[in-house]
Amino acid sequence: MKLELRNVSKFFGQKAAVETVSLTLEGPGFVGVIGRSGAGKSTLLRMINRLGDATTGNVMFDGTDVLSLKGREKRQWQTNCAMVFQQFNLVARMDVVSNVLHGLLGQRSTLSSLLNLWSAADIRRALEILERLGIAEQATKRAEALSGGQQQRVAIARALMQDPQIILADEPIASLDPMNAQVVMDALKRIQVEDGRMVVANLHTLDTARRYCDRVIGMRDGRVVFDGRPDQLTTGVARDIYGADASFSESATSTAIEALGDDREYAAAMLDG
Ligand SMILES: Nc1ncnc2c1ncn2[C@@H]1O[C@H](COP(=O)(O)OP(=O)(O)O)[C@@H](O)[C@H]1O
Ligand SMILES: [Mg+2]
Numbered sequence: 001m002k003l004e005l006r007n008v009s010k011f012f013g014q015k016a017a018v019e020t021v022s023l024t025l026e027g028p029g030f031v032g033v034i035g036r037s038g039a040g041k042s043t044l045l046r047m048i049n050r051l052g053d054a055t056t057g058n059v060m061f062d063g064t065d066v067l068s069l070k071g072r073e074k075r076q077w078q079t080n081c082a083m084v085f086q087q088f089n090l091v092a093r094m095d096v097v098s099n100v101l102h103g104l105l106g107q108r109s110t111l112s113s114l115l116n117l118w119s120a121a122d123i124r125r126a127l128e129i130l131e132r133l134g135i136a137e138q139a140t141k142r143a144e145a146l147s148g149g150q151q152q153r154v155a156i157a158r159a160l161m162q163d164p165q166i167i168l169a170d171e172p173i174a175s176l177d178p179m180n181a182q183v184v185m186d187a188l189k190r191i192q193v194e195d196g197r198m199v200v201a202n203l204h205t206l207d208t209a210r211r212y213c214d215r216v217i218g219m220r221d222g223r224v225v226f227d228g229r230p231d232q233l234t235t236g237v238a239r240d241i242y243g244a245d246a247s248f249s250e251s252a253t254s255t256a257i258e259a260l261g262d263d264r265e266y267a268a269a270m271l272d273g
Contacts, residue, residue: 001026001027001028001061001064001166001198002024002025002026002027002060002061002062003023003024003025003026003048003059003060003061003163003166003198004023004024004025004058004059004060004061005021005022005023005024005048005057005058005059006022006057006058006059006060007020007021007022007053007056007057007058008020008021008044008056008057008058008059008107008240009021009055009056009057009222010043010052010054010055011052011055013121014221017040017043017222018040018043018044018047018054018222019040019221019223020223021025021040021044021057021180021222021223021224023217023224023227025200025215027198028192028196028197028198029192029195029198029214029215030170030188030189030192030193030198030199030201030212030213030214030215031198031200031201031215031216031217032200032201032202032208032212032213032215032216032217032230033200033201033203033210033213033216033217033218033219034204034205034206034209034216034217034218034241035140035218035220035241035242036220036240036241036242036243037204037217039219039220040050040221040222040223041171041202041222042084042170042171042202042220043117043222044051044202044219045083045168045200046072046170047059047171048066048079048081048166048200049081049083049168050066050069050074050077050078051078053067054067059202061077061186061256064077067213068159069173070191073151074078075106076104076106079106079107079130079162079164080162080164080165081164081165081166081168081169082103082158082159082160082162082164082166082167082168083159083167083169083170083189083195084152084155084159084167084168084169084170084172085155085170085171085172086170086172086174086175088143088148088151088154088155088177089105089155090143090144090150090154090155090158091143092141092142092143092144092149093142093144094143094209095125095139095140095141095142095143096130096138096139096140096141096142096143096146097126097139098152099116099124099129099142099155099156099158100126100129100130100144100154100157100161101122101126102119102158102161102163103157103158103161103162104122104158104161104162106162112218115130125161125272126161127139129157129160129161130151130154130157130233131154133156133157133187134187135153135154137158137188138150138154142198147180148176148177149176149179149180149181149183149184150255151178152172152173152176152180152184152218153183153184153187156172156184156188156191158189160191164197165197165198166197166198166199166200167176167188167191167192167197167198167199167200167231168200168201169188169199169201169202170202171183171202171203171204172184172188172201173203173208174204177189178264179208181208185208185211185212188201188212189212201213205249206233206238206248209230209233210230210231210233211230212229215227215228215229215230216229216232216233217230218233218237218238218240218242219239219241220241220242220243221243223242225240225264226240226241229270242262250267257270
């Protein structure tokens, strides 16, 4: 699979949230997008998914001009690049399985969805996905009764229900504690690798990008200022991406996931560059 952004820009009034971004993302892989708040990371993901349309430029996926899709074809595209959000976006009072089945909304008639007329096969698949993510025992609980980490796994299950080639995750762990952040990142990584999907995740911390990504895109003021492998992401480069002054420190952009695992690796990351 090949996702290509060609000179993509998005303006809000006079202000460019994303400015002439060109990127080619090929094949399965885990791509991290990093940068300080306001750099344009969310706007970029939303344009790929067509949640917010680009002002200029092209998005191509395997020869299809994504930005020109309408109606059913546009919905099919949105099914094929499922979104996962920082705040999970579940229906709080609805049970977990139904939340997962909602991943099929783009593919089922409104009426059958409204009446919760899911086929036995759909329900079985939803349960299998929950099982795979280690939360099958939560299936009948209301979403709001779950911990943040569990809720985000439900959101990932809902995305998987769409069987997307691409998963776009906008700060998927920004609301989670380090332990849950690790569980959620591990889940995303596993479905990326095992199923051969592409994950594009906006991440607010360097250590997470280094640990999970095959490729890291650094954004600053709407532009791509870094595009490389995680091992090329030295402190000097990071300083550039974050536009930080002398007070820049890696700990300010750390989730401390690494501290849970390998202390030495974490210490090395802190001293890197
Ligand atoms: N709906 C909007 N209306 C006006 N400005 C917006 C809107 N969405 C984002 N912006 C602006 O675009 C820039 C990039 O925002 P965003 O993509 O959310 O950055 P990030 O996700 O990296 O924090 C910011 O300056 C933000 O204020
Ligand atoms: Mg954002």
